[in-house]
Amino acid sequence: MLGIQNAPFLITTGNPMSTIDIGLVGVGKIACDQHLPAIDSSPDFRLVATADPHSRLDGVDGYDSLAAMLNGVPGLQAVAICTPTHLRYSQARIALEHGKGVLLEKPPGATLSEVEDLISQADRQGCPLFAAWHSRFAPGVAAAREWLAEKAIHRVEIEWKEDVRVWHPGQAWIWEPGGMGVFDPGINALSIVTRILPRAFFLREASLQVPSNCQTPIAAELSFSDAQDTPIHAAFDFRQTGPQTWDIHVDTDDGRLSLTHGGSRLVIGRQVVLEAEEREYAGLYARFAELVRAGTSDVDVAPLRHVADAFLYGHREIVDAFVE
Amino acid sequence: MLGIQNAPFLITTGNPMSTIDIGLVGVGKIACDQHLPAIDSSPDFRLVATADPHSRLDGVDGYDSLAAMLNGVPGLQAVAICTPTHLRYSQARIALEHGKGVLLEKPPGATLSEVEDLISQADRQGCPLFAAWHSRFAPGVAAAREWLAEKAIHRVEIEWKEDVRVWHPGQAWIWEPGGMGVFDPGINALSIVTRILPRAFFLREASLQVPSNCQTPIAAELSFSDAQDTPIHAAFDFRQTGPQTWDIHVDTDDGRLSLTHGGSRLVIGRQVVLEAEEREYAGLYARFAELVRAGTSDVDVAPLRHVADAFLYGHREIVDAFVE
Numbered sequence: 001m002l003g004i005q006n007a008p009f010l011i012t013t014g015n016p017m018s019t020i021d022i023g024l025v026g027v028g029k030i031a032c033d034q035h036l037p038a039i040d041s042s043p044d045f046r047l048v049a050t051a052d053p054h055s056r057l058d059g060v061d062g063y064d065s066l067a068a069m070l071n072g073v074p075g076l077q078a079v080a081i082c083t084p085t086h087l088r089y090s091q092a093r094i095a096l097e098h099g100k101g102v103l104l105e106k107p108p109g110a111t112l113s114e115v116e117d118l119i120s121q122a123d124r125q126g127c128p129l130f131a132a133w134h135s136r137f138a139p140g141v142a143a144a145r146e147w148l149a150e151k152a153i154h155r156v157e158i159e160w161k162e163d164v165r166v167w168h169p170g171q172a173w174i175w176e177p178g179g180m181g182v183f184d185p186g187i188n189a190l191s192i193v194t195r196i197l198p199r200a201f202f203l204r205e206a207s208l209q210v211p212s213n214c215q216t217p218i219a220a221e222l223s224f225s226d227a228q229d230t231p232i233h234a235a236f237d238f239r240q241t242g243p244q245t246w247d248i249h250v251d252t253d254d255g256r257l258s259l260t261h262g263g264s265r266l267v268i269g270r271q272v273v274l275e276a277e278e279r280e281y282a283g284l285y286a287r288f289a290e291l292v293r294a295g296t297s298d299v300d301v302a303p304l305r306h307v308a309d310a311f312l313y314g315h316r317e318i319v320d321a322f323v324e
Numbered sequence: 325m326l327g328i329q330n331a332p333f334l335i336t337t338g339n340p341m342s343t344i345d346i347g348l349v350g351v352g353k354i355a356c357d358q359h360l361p362a363i364d365s366s367p368d369f370r371l372v373a374t375a376d377p378h379s380r381l382d383g384v385d386g387y388d389s390l391a392a393m394l395n396g397v398p399g400l401q402a403v404a405i406c407t408p409t410h411l412r413y414s415q416a417r418i419a420l421e422h423g424k425g426v427l428l429e430k431p432p433g434a435t436l437s438e439v440e441d442l443i444s445q446a447d448r449q450g451c452p453l454f455a456a457w458h459s460r461f462a463p464g465v466a467a468a469r470e471w472l473a474e475k476a477i478h479r480v481e482i483e484w485k486e487d488v489r490v491w492h493p494g495q496a497w498i499w500e501p502g503g504m505g506v507f508d509p510g511i512n513a514l515s516i517v518t519r520i521l522p523r524a525f526f527l528r529e530a531s532l533q534v535p536s537n538c539q540t541p542i543a544a545e546l547s548f549s550d551a552q553d554t555p556i557h558a559a560f561d562f563r564q565t566g567p568q569t570w571d572i573h574v575d576t577d578d579g580r581l582s583l584t585h586g587g588s589r590l591v592i593g594r595q596v597v598l599e600a601e602e603r604e605y606a607g608l609y610a611r612f613a614e615l616v617r618a619g620t621s622d623v624d625v626a627p628l629r630h631v632a633d634a635f636l637y638g639h640r641e642i643v644d645a646f647v648e
Binding site: 089093110111112113114116117120121176177178180200201202203206215226227302305306307308309311312313314315316 | 413417434435436437438440441444445500501502504524525526527530539550551626629630631632633635636637638639640
């Protein structure tokens with residue numbers, strides 16, 4: 001599928017620096033859909049091994065566990081951790097103990113405290129740790145951030161509504177503790193908004209709609225504010241059929257900015273500033289390469305903290321059972 | 325009741341440094357039960373005003389709001405914020421904007437993100453901000469911390485069980501979002517354990533028992549771990565009748581440490597190391613004086629982060645309705 005090991009030219013062309021040998025921990029849906037193509041086309045990385053007890057890839061050395069992979073490939077420089085969320089901490093800890101650079105899929109952990117512990121460990125070990133919020137690498141995010149930096153912001157509207165049956169078929173974990181329900185996509189919106197707005201914000205009020213047979217919400221309404229009392233409203237819904245909505249609108253003293261289609265389309269005033277194909281994971285791996293080469297970390301817990309705040313402070317309402 | 329304004333000798337005796345003029349924001353149960361006696365007997369502080377729309381104190385200038393108090397007493401150096409939790413952020417922000425030192429009753433905010441924002445503001449303003457975890461000033465905490473610093477820890481058991489009808493009569497807010505239910509006392513245990521254990525820990529599994537007519541749990545079982553896989557177990561219960569239990573036991577390579585009675589009694593092995601009257605708020609105000617004089621902050625969000633993690637990652641079970 002990848003054939004990277006048979007294409008050593010990748011190592012010597014296209015990039016003045018040598019490629020980084022990386023291992024993939026957890027060969028599931030997100031790894032195959034996003035990480036493998038991104039690593040495959042990256043000038044920075046070379047996939048040398050995978051670790052997964054249930055799955056391996058043609059043409060890539062496969063190990064049953066991270067420990068076995070680290071033992072088998074001592075020259076490994078970095079790992080990307082794509083396991084289910086609740087296993088990320090233990091895997092990241094082992095990788096950091098072995099001095100590897102670590103990329104964590106989003107969310108970076110099942111709890112904030114375990115992410116804090118990883119930050120401390122990475123710091124002690126001097127290893128780069130990267131909490132990879134993929135939506136921050138959507139095409140319009142950087143330009144939106146730049147444009148908003150100097151504006152007076154009057155109001156923010158976030159609408160993140162998708163059909164869980166289409167995007168998460170059979171993924172029962174999403175309804176269990178740690179699965180976060182509609183916050184699984186919603187945290188992507190939060191990762192963008194925390195990136196593009198010039199000031200930190202925080203929850204004032206939330207209602208969470210939880211199906212009677214689930215642990216996590218299927219929909220949420222969130223009212224945030226910042227230190228200047230800017231109203232920031234978010235509506236997340238997993239029950240959207242028909243057209244899907246992943247839009248952020250920011251009203252400013254200089255007109256409205258609309259970052260829509262998950263960040264792929266940026267409109268300021270009436271002008272389409274940018275409309276591009278989604279290549280989030282390419283940008284994400286370019287950033288990880290920078291971090292590994294500089295030996296620095298980039299772990300922003302703000303998106304996960306907002307989710308934890310919503311669970312802590314939100315008002316729960318029981319709604320109809322969810323049947324897939 | 326206090327008569328501090330009629331006792332100017334307090335200003336000039338007992339302490340080589342001048343006393344700090346403090347205002348109290350929110351004159352409710354915790355202010356009257358704990359803050360007023362502690363300020364009254366403190367060599368460091370002089371209560372000069374209160375701010376509360378519904379309540380004032382004999383012999384102390386009373387204002388209806390923090391803004392009015394700041395306007396009326398421009399020389400105020402510090403404020404203690406004892407309002408309901410969800411109002412703390414807005415009050416603290418105003419006080420920091422006016423350059424005052426700020427003490428926040430526990431928990432320091434309704435959400436983690438608003439506390440982070442206060443930390444940033446205090447930092448920008450150069451104002452001391454103190455998240456006051458009163459249980460950390462229980463008599464045995466410092467000695468327990470010191471003794472545990474060098475020990476190999478095998479196991480930790482936390483039992484925090486009290487009768488909500490005795491300790492929180494009529495306090496319906498405790499069952500609303502932000503009231504935290506049994507975590508209102510439980511966070512005191514967490515504030516001690518995060519202080520005395522030498523390593524950070526994090527949640528692995530939790531079950532929360534939520535009454536069918538409440539938003540917040542009446543009981544919780546929590547399993548934590550640390551980077552050395554130490555098992556740390558906590559049982560919180562609000563339905564305890566008869567003897568009340570606020571105990572922490574730590575098994576080490578050098579025997580068992582038991583910090584019981586909310587931190588007032590410390591037993592190591594078979595020896596009673598310490599058994600003292602609870603004077604938490606005296607220690608807390610002594611610490612706040614240090615911070616105000618040094619112009620530094622002390623905001624540890626770890627206890628609140630653990631509670632947010634439990635709400636985020638805990639499994640909820642509906643139990644019998646709570647009727648007071």
